[in-house]
Amino acid sequence: MRKSLTRYLIRRGLESIVLVWLSTVIAFSVYQLAPGGPLQFLDNNPKRTAADFTRLTAFYGLNRPVLVQFLAWLTGDDWFSILPGGQAWQSGQCATSPDRCGHGVLRLDFGRSFYFQGVPVTTVIAQRIPATALLGLSSLLLSVLAGVPSGVFAALKRGRWPDHFVRVSSVLVNTVPEWWIGLLLLIILGGYLGLVPLGGMQKIGGGGVLDLLHHLALPAVVSAIGGWIGISRIIRFEMLDVLNQDYVRTARAKGLAEQTVIVRHVLRNALMPFVTGLSGIFLLFLSGSILFELVFSWPGMGRLAVEAINARDYPVMMGLFVISSFLGIVGVLMVDILYSIVDPRVKYEL
């Protein structure tokens, strides 16, 4: 491996670590800044008393200095006891129930949910991951399956109807909210024609694989629309770029069949950067779409985010925020690394 590449990879890795740390800082400070403080969720409970506030403040250690709270959230406060006088900095729950003493975000402990009655945040989030992953993966698959051929077609038939189709649909995607298209399709296909269910992931009581696919079809198609249009535009651009290259002219000049030129010389070179990037895009899809999950009542992480935000469930919100930024940052890092390994022309300087 070339020296500059190694240096680039190390630099990007360090940058990503800093970015993840920054996202934890942002997550923590946003919820600290919130008027009313983290215990505001108590306002929803009519039976609360002033004593509850003092008890919970001590229990969660909210009376400690902000920096100590941040450190405790990030690294856990169970190890504070080894410091001289560190026990004073631990939250109340460490003294009363040592098993609930925090392990910190670094050890994948985001604390316990306020709203879901003390269930660990990681459990709450983990329950939602399969649904989000299923929807994200299938819409990614659909958008690639539809986007690549339509992009190739648009480039090959430049200025004719496939090209116009891609252009007009990209106007459409830019001028209406995509979730609105989903809502309309849901009304027509689900409400009036009864072809698809009106929401959710399964029949009540659960169904088989077919039932799951039945529920998945419309959400996956609708959330694939944006990706489909985006991918076909990228592919069209890459194709047109490659079609103008000298080696394509050479291939044609030496008398290769047009099909061979397109498949062997153009497609291979046009698709390579795209395929490389796909692995990272996949991670981006994992953090889920808040809007689509809300429209289709899909029980994933995006919907959990809305529920948590509405209930002011700060531990869950912070956990989701950190996890989805982490997925995004790692995704971008993977794209960058794979690009630089696959394409020797990429420069490592900014």
Place this chain on the structure above:
Amino acid sequence: MTEASISTVRPTVKPAGRAKERTYWGAVVAKLARDKIAVAAICGLVFMISITLAAPWLTHNVLGFDPESTDLRHRNAPPTWAATAWPLFQQFSTTCQAGQGGCRWSLWGTILSDAATGVGQCFSAGLGNCHWMGTDDAGRDVFSRGLYGGRISLRIGAYVAGLTMTVGVLMGLISGYYAATIIDDLVNAIIQTLGSIPLLFLLITLSRIFQPGPEGLSFLIGIFGWMGVSRLIRGQIFSIREREYIIASRALGASTWRIMTRHMLPNVASIVIVIGVFNVAGAIIAEASLSYLGVGIGPPLASWGNMMQGSLGNFTDAPWLVLAPGLFIFATTLCIYLIGDGLRDALDPWVR
């Protein structure tokens, strides 16, 4: 040489036809005026803006409804012109459900004729007797709320575009001018940080926590939306910063500020205008999405997004709650988008 020969006025050559002087902006306007789609889009946008500006007058004198007065006896009522056609349509749609033995297409004759007579009656119904787009879940007139909602949505669009363009252009200018210095690195770091966190999530959280009004919401949307603009401007500035005229003016002792504003900014003006126009459309959609999630503009104020929020539970029974605000959004953003498209072509007037 005599005095006369000096004072003799040389016969002026009359120009064959005076060449029309064309400035850059003149050419842009001329090209835009020839673009039929762009002209239609401009007319459409002017129309949307004027009906929303005239909303208080229109709702009071033409429609006869107050957008905030509720009428609990007419909740989720269909458009008045479809009062008889709507139950027929519902009947039709139940026959279309799977396992009902196929659609009864014969109903459509009655549906259409009923709707047509309904529209006729609606025109002559007089003030306050016709809900053109039905009523919402509190019995408020959807059309007048749509007009009022447009005031908020368009205002937010303009504010956000203004903010993103100001911050984005400023950051882009600075980081492009000071490229590869610590200032550039700092701006890039901010952009990279903002680009790697889930912004929609952050936006929802912040607007849920602070519950801002239209101005606050535009500030939130704008402050997280300038990164793309900044990147683009930086690239442009970077490519012109070593041009001869920049070096020349620096050699003449022009200040940094002067070089930036007089020599660099005009060179990126066309790009700034085009992205600014597209940003308005993007901001309108962003506001609609946030308000739809219930964290943007809150009731009793109407916005195109929060009008749809009321439809969450009953969208199949009252599809006009989804359709009407969506069409308002679509009409506006389509016009804006097409204007942006036309401008993009027109601002490169020498390319034909």
